Amino acid sequence: MAMTYDTLTQPQTQEPTPIAFAKVGSPMAIVDGVAFSGGDEWTNYGGNQTVQTERLFYPKTLEDLKVIVREARNNNKKVRCVGSGHSWSATAVTPDYMVSVNGMDKIHKPVRAQDGSGWTVTLETGVLVSQLDTFLRAHNPPLAVPSQVVPDVAHSSEFHSNRSLFSSRFNDLSQVRFGGILTMGCHGGGLNLRTLSDTITEMKIVNAHGELVTYSAAKDPEAFNVACLNLGLLGIIYTATIKVEEMNTRLRVTDSFPTLASLFQSPQAGLNLKALILGNDSTEFFHWPFQRFMQPDQNKNIWVKESKRTTEPAEDLKKYEGLPPMVDNPFFSTFQTGSRIMEIPDALHFPIGDGVTTVVDAGCAIKVDSDFKNICETITELIEKNWEFATSMPERKDTAIEFRFIKASDKILSPAYDKDPETIFCMISILAVSGTPDFEEYSASIIANWIGKYNAKPHWPKMWEKVDGIIPYLQREYGDRITRFNRVRKSQDPADMFVNDTWRPLFQENEY
Numbered sequence: 001m002a003m004t005y006d007t008l009t010q011p012q013t014q015e016p017t018p019i020a021f022a023k024v025g026s027p028m029a030i031v032d033g034v035a036f037s038g039g040d041e042w043t044n045y046g047g048n049q050t051v052q053t054e055r056l057f058y059p060k061t062l063e064d065l066k067v068i069v070r071e072a073r074n075n076n077k078k079v080r081c082v083g084s085g086h087s088w089s090a091t092a093v094t095p096d097y098m099v100s101v102n103g104m105d106k107i108h109k110p111v112r113a114q115d116g117s118g119w120t121v122t123l124e125t126g127v128l129v130s131q132l133d134t135f136l137r138a139h140n141p142p143l144a145v146p147s148q149v150v151p152d153v154a155h156s157s158e159f160h161s162n163r164s165l166f167s168s169r170f171n172d173l174s175q176v177r178f179g180g181i182l183t184m185g186c187h188g189g190g191l192n193l194r195t196l197s198d199t200i201t202e203m204k205i206v207n208a209h210g211e212l213v214t215y216s217a218a219k220d221p222e223a224f225n226v227a228c229l230n231l232g233l234l235g236i237i238y239t240a241t242i243k244v245e246e247m248n249t250r251l252r253v254t255d256s257f258p259t260l261a262s263l264f265q266s267p268q269a270g271l272n273l274k275a276l277i278l279g280n281d282s283t284e285f286f287h288w289p290f291q292r293f294m295q296p297d298q299n300k301n302i303w304v305k306e307s308k309r310t311t312e313p314a315e316d317l318k319k320y321e322g323l324p325p326m327v328d329n330p331f332f333s334t335f336q337t338g339s340r341i342m343e344i345p346d347a348l349h350f351p352i353g354d355g356v357t358t359v360v361d362a363g364c365a366i367k368v369d370s371d372f373k374n375i376c377e378t379i380t381e382l383i384e385k386n387w388e389f390a391t392s393m394p395e396r397k398d399t400a401i402e403f404r405f406i407k408a409s410d411k412i413l414s415p416a417y418d419k420d421p422e423t424i425f426c427m428i429s430i431l432a433v434s435g436t437p438d439f440e441e442y443s444a445s446i447i448a449n450w451i452g453k454y455n456a457k458p459h460w461p462k463m464w465e466k467v468d469g470i471i472p473y474l475q476r477e478y479g480d481r482i483t484r485f486n487r488v489r490k491s492q493d494p495a496d497m498f499v500n501d502t503w504r505p506l507f508q509e510n511e512y
């Protein structure tokens with residue numbers, strides 16, 4: 001069905017939105033109405049990926065996407081899209097043609113399913129998480145994406161009240177776009193809400209032939225499954241339709257700072273942790289190595305953020321403004337213990353960071369044993385390793401650990417894939433300030449350890465490419481699912497236009 005623009009509820013963006021850290025190499029040129037610049041040096045948010053691109057395109061319309069694909073075909077070039085550049089793997093990188101989807105930011109009017117099963121909204125892939133939140137809040141009735149990636153602070157009144165603490169760069173760069181989060185199987189902390197890719201009901205993608213292909217479960221379940229978590233390998237995604245919910249509940253968010261020993265080190269620790277996780281709608285943990293910033297005492301506590309749905313009204317968050325910091329670490333200085341009832345987007349996008357520091361991140365999905373013992377073991381071991389790393393050199397002090405729990409995804413390339421939908425995965429990350437010496441090697445050794453012990457699967461947008469033996473391991477573990485993915489991929493991109501150096505080893509050496 002052709003898109004009818006009269007259903008659009010947002011004006012088109014007028015000017016191309018620059019991508020993170022792009023430096024213009026040559027003046028803007030136009031091919032068939034599509035703006036592009038040449039020789040741009042592009043660097044991602046984390047500062048660990050840089051590339052000089054032959055062309056950086058700024059499409060606005062579906063026709064523009066087709067022109068880009070035609071240009072790439074005629075000139076035998078690779079194509080990779082880029083949103084806010086918040087991925088740490090090199091998934092968005094190509095020296096050929098990069099496509100900034102940031103100007104593709106239309107949101108269509110939400111639709112209520114006739115069978116009463118809920119709401120969906122169709123959006124282009126340059127839509128920011130914050131943009132959709134604002135749009136859905138203003139809808140009648142108000143709607144929300146109930147589980148979401150962390151980075152977006154646009155709606156937090158706490159953030160705004162503390163704005164002077166933050167540089168303006170923070171607000172520009174702390175937001176990710178739907179193309180990135182859906183393509184890569186990103187997730188929030190909602191236990192029962194799985195990944196963002198699991199909320200998709202339809203995808204429209206321009207393939208390497210320049211055709212717009214619609215994917216839905218009704219049309220072709222296998223191709224739809226692949227499209228929902230496609231790593232940018234089926235073409236340029238034009239629109240995605242996702243499930244959203246009526247915002248008739250709030251979240252009660254309770255922050256606490258218990259000791260590590262009380263949570264992870266008693267004989268009953270696993271079962272206690274299980275009860276905690278199952279008792280909440282979402283639970284997120286943060287640990288940083290030093291109790292007091294720049295002081296040599298180890299942090300023996302862990303930050304716990306628990307969220308539960310409630311029908312109670314949201315509090316006026318202004319009353320919490322101006323509280324003195326409780327955490328003596330600039331990156332976590334916005335954290336406060338206590339319990340607050342918040343609207344869903346405010347609860348999901350809590351303020352974090354100091355506004356200037358960017359981080360790098362390596363992360364995995366670890367399947368949780370039924371007694372949660374493997375998670376207690378993972379955390380206890382990781383905290384000790386992180387302490388050793390952070391104390392080995394002053395420049396390595398700024399590291400952190402973060403983890404959440406979600407139920408399995410049925411998307412065949414999800415690191416949280418499992419046939420049993422009740423299987424729980426721990427989505428765990430180790431982070432460090434960008435430029436921390438040897439962090440990539442250190443984090444790769446941590447991931448290799450998790451692979452050896454728990455068959456952990458790397459989260460695709462994070463750092464995993466340097467892990468020893470990663471490609472044969474992933475080919476073995478994903479096995480037939482790579483073959484199935486490739487079958488759909490090859491039907492859309494027979495000459496591998498969308499395959500860059502990140503994905504070539506995994507998908508091309510595995511052809512049948």
Ligand SMILES: Cc1cc2nc3c(=O)[nH]c(=O)nc-3n(C[C@H](O)[C@H](O)[C@H](O)COP(=O)(O)OP(=O)(O)OC[C@H]3O[C@@H](n4cnc5c(N)ncnc54)[C@H](O)[C@@H]3O)c2cc1C
Binds near residue numbers: 086087175179185
């Ligand atoms: C501070 C921070 C916090 C984060 N928190 C979370 C979190 O809570 N949970 C989580 O899961 N992840 C998290 N991430 C990771 C982040 O969500 C992903 O890296 C996400 O992909 C970033 O979106 P982006 O717009 O920056 O995409 P980019 O990094 O620019 O692109 C990601 C991929 O999407 C592809 N892509 C984008 N648009 C299209 C399109 N239209 N067609 C085809 N391919 C496309 C690109 O080619 C690329 O391969 C975090 C990252 C940062 C920096």
